[in-house]
Amino acid sequence: MDDTIRLARAYLSRVAEPPAPALTTLIELVGPIRAAAMVRHGDVNTAVAAETDARRDHHHAATDLSYASKVGARLVCPEDAEWPADHLAALTLAQAEGLAWAAPPIALWVRGDRPLAESLGAAAGIVGARAATAYGDHVASDFAYSLAKAGTTVVSGAAFGIDAAAHRGALAGEGLTVAVLPCGIDVTYPAAHDSLLRHIAAKGLLVTEYPPGTHPAKFRFLVRNRLAAAFSAATVVVEAGVRGGSRHTAAVARVLDRPVLAVPGPVTSATSRGCHDLLREHRADLVTSADEILQVLKDQPRPAGQIAGRAGGDAVCVFLALTPHREMSAAELATACDLPQPRVRAALADLELTRSVTRGDTGWRRV
């Protein structure tokens, strides 16, 4: 691949805070080299300008690429064979449907020897609470171990608790595991996971859309979640509090029409409450073993990421029925989408968590 493309993508990767729907669209239309030149000269429409004005003078492409290579990382671009196009197609389609937050990454910083797309395959995402219990840690690591043994890649976020248990289980099972980071490829976050991150990079992959040196921030966790959901053919939530990132990842996965599975636990455990809410609201299916996860991956109507026609299921139908101008009730939406109200309510909950819709006094509207 032409180095000028990679340099252009490296520049564009730093110039806008992801997700950058307008910039993504511009690149799609004119290609990365011309898009980079236009941004550099401020020769862009208002939407792209809003995304790029603050950083358009940050010309660190060559430095970033050389710095990445020093920590054993590379910049994977859509023009590369290892680009996970099938996995990310759901994001492109969701963006096309109007879900701006779903805009796909401009490029991916990757650390680890294996090719990205092939390593992902039909991966299982395992996410959950940072403040996991011994039960949650055990289940996450046990499931990940068995998935790894069965040749299924485990995707997670390298955080404390369930994430770490999942990565460790997959490593113990001598399988592939991919950590999607909310920070630069060179940033050790959390710091206490220095050795775990190195281990993942040695045996699997670290992936991020953030340029080197980017520090984690709360909003970046949410943005990162869309990549974790897109990389996973199914997402498993193992322990989750009532508020917490895992519920957001689950919502994103559902909006992308990927199966969401939740592991039940004791009703006396606050860290299982998020899973029980997902199950009660029929926003996740119950799962109790790695074999059941493998069955779900096998039962997928299409190979991972190979999407025909449109992204999303109920959520996208409901989103498309809404406008930013008039509020609609769940009952109205049920009629408009020809869906039962419980499914409309589940879809609205997912769309609200992904900040695609907002609730007013008389109903819902697009954000």
Added chain:
Amino acid sequence: MDDTIRLARAYLSRVAEPPAPALTTLIELVGPIRAAAMVRHGDVNTAVAAETDARRDHHHAATDLSYASKVGARLVCPEDAEWPADHLAALTLAQAEGLAWAAPPIALWVRGDRPLAESLGAAAGIVGARAATAYGDHVASDFAYSLAKAGTTVVSGAAFGIDAAAHRGALAGEGLTVAVLPCGIDVTYPAAHDSLLRHIAAKGLLVTEYPPGTHPAKFRFLVRNRLAAAFSAATVVVEAGVRGGSRHTAAVARVLDRPVLAVPGPVTSATSRGCHDLLREHRADLVTSADEILQVLKDQPRPAGQIAGRAGGDAVCVFLALTPHREMSAAELATACDLPQPRVRAALADLELTRSVTRGDTGWRRV
């Protein structure tokens, strides 16, 4: 009420092993006094004869009534004001739809001072494994305590494990609890529950359709389950193994179109497996607190037992679409009933557990 009616019902209660659909229908048609005379003289059709021939010479009505009164019990008849007609209407309707096992009881032996129908009200059934864990015992007793405090009657079966924990919780909450027995009102079963049964009789009610002296037997547990399900406006399964009576009670409740709720637990616990199966197969809704149970009871579209038109939901539709003569596949049934296949499969599972249908090489047929 006329004593001759009670004597006739006492005789009929002993003459046939419940459920006795043909005898129940005869009584409905000609009344208990005439039905008793006909049975006594063998002046009945083949179906009634098959149910009554073995015991039609057992004339213990007066003895049974006097014996019952000695242990503080009475025979409650459909002609009595305290007869739970609304609760049992679902059984009558299910029988009318062709589900012979659902035939309502001929009379009920009751121990305890309170009037039966009023005591039941919109009761919550709590059932589960005999070999419960400390977790299951805790949850059953905690839920029952809170339900009792909220004025909701707790129905269970007085068995070891979850049943006992539920009764004890309700008693601790100073509420009403009703034990539906698989044996005579005078039989202390299980023997170790002597004191618990006395406590329930003192503060709540013991109920059975079996005449005094009847010993428990495996098939009587299954027959008893239909009464427990009918008495409960919703049934909660707290811990259940893969095979076990609780799943049968849940199936009966679903066939009667009563809500079934299941409590999740650790996936590492074999005694939660039955609950997880019910949840995974969408044959129960997830519940994690007594408040959620109270909400389900409140959300019921009709007052407990007050049924308009027909018993059952999906299960009865599916049952009616089948014949004993030709097997039908789940796909055929989905078309015939205009239901999605997962709901047809859930209904078939319930009907199979209640022995209403059987699976052959090419599909399903009525038993």
